[in-house]
Amino acid sequence: MKDKILNFISKASKHQIDDLFNNLNAEGLWDSLTHVELIVMLEEEFDIFFDENEIALMRTPAKVIELTQQKVGYK
Amino acid sequence: MTKLFGLQDFIFEKNPTRMELVDYQSKYKATYCVTIYRNHAFEMVEKTIKPFLDFSNLGIEFIYSDYDDSLSFYSLDMASDLIVLWLDTTRYQNIDIKLFIKSRIQDLNKRYKKHILFIPFGDEFDIEGVITYSLQPIKEKLANHYIDLRMEAFSGTKLSTKACVEISRDLGLNYLPVLLKPTLKGIVVDLDNTLYKGVLGEDGVEGVLLTDEHKELQDYLKKLVKKGFFLCIASKNNKDDVKDLFYRRKDFPLQISDFNVIQAHWDSKANSILAITHILNIHVSSLLFIDDNLGELVNVMNIYPKIHTIWAKEDASITLNVLSNYPGLLKLELNQEDYLRSLDIRANQIRQEMSNSLTHEEFIRGLGVELTLDINPREKISRIAELANKTNQFIFSYQRYTANMIQDLMQEKNHLILSISMRDNLSDSGVIGVIVIHKDQDIAILDECFISCRALGRGLDDIIILGAIQKSLELLDLQKLKVNFISGERNLPAKKFVTQHLDKYQNDPNLFHFDIPFELVKVTIKGDTSER
Numbered sequence: 167m168k169d170k171i172l173n174f175i176s177k178a179s180k181h182q183i184d185d186l187f188n189n190l191n192a193e194g195l196w197d198s199l200t201h202v203e204l205i206v207m208l209e210e211e212f213d214i215f216f217d218e219n220e221i222a223l224m225r226t227p228a229k230v231i232e233l234t235q236q237k238v239g240y241k
Numbered sequence: 242m243t244k245l246f247g248l249q250d251f252i253f254e255k256n257p258t259r260m261e262l263v264d265y266q267s268k269y270k271a272t273y274c275v276t277i278y279r280n281h282a283f284e285m286v287e288k289t290i291k292p293f294l295d296f297s298n299l300g301i302e303f304i305y306s307d308y309d310d311s312l313s314f315y316s317l318d319m320a321s322d323l324i325v326l327w328l329d330t331t332r333y334q335n336i337d338i339k340l341f342i343k344s345r346i347q348d349l350n351k352r353y354k355k356h357i358l359f360i361p362f363g364d365e366f367d368i369e370g371v372i373t374y375s376l377q378p379i380k381e382k383l384a385n386h387y388i389d390l391r392m393e394a395f396s397g398t399k400l401s402t403k404a405c406v407e408i409s410r411d412l413g414l415n416y417l418p419v420l421l422k423p424t425l426k427g428i429v430v431d432l433d434n435t436l437y438k439g440v441l442g443e444d445g446v447e448g449v450l451l452t453d454e455h456k457e458l459q460d461y462l463k464k465l466v467k468k469g470f471f472l473c474i475a476s477k478n479n480k481d482d483v484k485d486l487f488y489r490r491k492d493f494p495l496q497i498s499d500f501n502v503i504q505a506h507w508d509s510k511a512n513s514i515l516a517i518t519h520i521l522n523i524h525v526s527s528l529l530f531i532d533d534n535l536g537e538l539v540n541v542m543n544i545y546p547k548i549h550t551i552w553a554k555e556d557a558s559i560t561l562n563v564l565s566n567y568p569g570l571l572k573l574e575l576n577q578e579d580y581l582r583s584l585d586i587r588a589n590q591i592r593q594e595m596s597n598s599l600t601h602e603e604f605i606r607g608l609g610v611e612l613t614l615d616i617n618p619r620e621k622i623s624r625i626a627e628l629a630n631k632t633n634q635f636i637f638s639y640q641r642y643t644a645n646m647i648q649d650l651m652q653e654k655n656h657l658i659l660s661i662s663m664r665d666n667l668s669d670s671g672v673i674g675v676i677v678i679h680k681d682q683d684i685a686i687l688d689e690c691f692i693s694c695r696a697l698g699r700g701l702d703d704i705i706i707l708g709a710i711q712k713s714l715e716l717l718d719l720q721k722l723k724v725n726f727i728s729g730e731r732n733l734p735a736k737k738f739v740t741q742h743l744d745k746y747q748n749d750p751n752l753f754h755f756d757i758p759f760e761l762v763k764v765t766i767k768g769d770t771s772e773r
Contacts, residue, residue, distance in 0.1 A: 177260065178260070198394075198395040198396070198397075199284055199285065199288065199395070199396065201395045202285065202392050202395045202396045202402060203259070203260065203263060203288075203402075205392065205395075206259060206402045207259075207260055210258070216391070217391065218390075218391045218394075221391055221392065221395070222394070
């Protein structure tokens, strides 16, 4: 699951998965438009829906993974 | 071979995801510049527009203004080929929004003379001087998914990503091509397994099947005929069988009279298309060829690389989807001229038969030609702009005037715009040409001349053009003429005419006089003939 989400972040942000893995808590790895692409991609893939606050929180790979897993039902 | 139609399949059959559209690598370099003047973000639209622009053979560089609610149009790039006014009108409060936007557009019109595409989000508008794009159909289609306020802080717009894809598709396939490039003029269709299911020569007239999808395709083609597009057949069948098919199959929406040219024989389709271009007097790049047979399509494309093509599919709803979004077929303004043009081309066939059996003078007299020259005709501005932008073969200097530019020229004291309308005993051709001329001391400078190709080739070319120039000089009270001419890729017919009749006026002004043969044609002048 984590790898799959990282793969989506990689596709949207054009960063290598290894880079993302080594910078899980880094902010600023993607711009605001890429953020929209990433959220849309995750929502379509997992059939989930993020609210405004969650979208604002998902600024690092770790947060994206955490909140997506929560939505899908993984803890 | 199917790679040739890979982009058609990608757009119309694959149902690509947003990310696939974003990741698409464009083949075209930017040759057009479009300014996005905005108060909310357009970037989400631009991100997915590349495949649609490629399908339209368009390379565009988008230039963005700052976010500007005041619509100051400060530091606007006037060299842009198009301005898109991308406005979120819900951002305005406590003002008369319609009055405000109307006055700002009037101001912009004074400074920018090319097309302006106004795309308002929030309100519906009907404002002169711009082409207004309504988001209402997309709003209705997407319903609850039309806006996405959760994302606004990141996307810069209230529009959802789904809405942005719909807009990029419609702009890329339909609106930007017709605002930036000449439109198409005719459609050439194959018959078997394109307009119906089955093979006429094998299944017979009653055996070929009109599926619901094929019926819708024929209905759409009929609508295009009513909008003024030429419709032709290029089919490997016996001509009598084809005529029999359309006479007997009353369930077919298309009737034999809907077709301008029928090329049904066993010769190559490339030859059929060549014949069609000769009869319609149009360039092959103005034609769209639809066929289900890839081999036929490829053969034609090899001989005529500039022809437009659709690969018709067994499921005719796919063919219809491609056709109804095919770049260059959108009519932004449908006018009476479109209808006249369609009738006129049919009359050309009778004219051809007459010219074969009569002397030239008898032929001209028999036609009973009447030319009407309208001086600065305001009511014809949209037709003049349309002709200025779609004429490719008989055009002197590619000025490509917009309606705003024409309106301004009509107000210039030393300028004269003369529209030429023609009718004869067979048809009313409407406005078939335009002369734009201005007075520079004692010289008349011919800035532009463009004539519709359907009006040429009747043996009247010199009378129409030289006659209009003569009348222009008389109206300006001048005798010396200088002609501006620019050689282009496709204006060889105009070049030949200029070389033959106007060569000595190209470099230096010279005395000009042409005796209009009033015994052959009737010429009427309309409008303000007072001294300029």
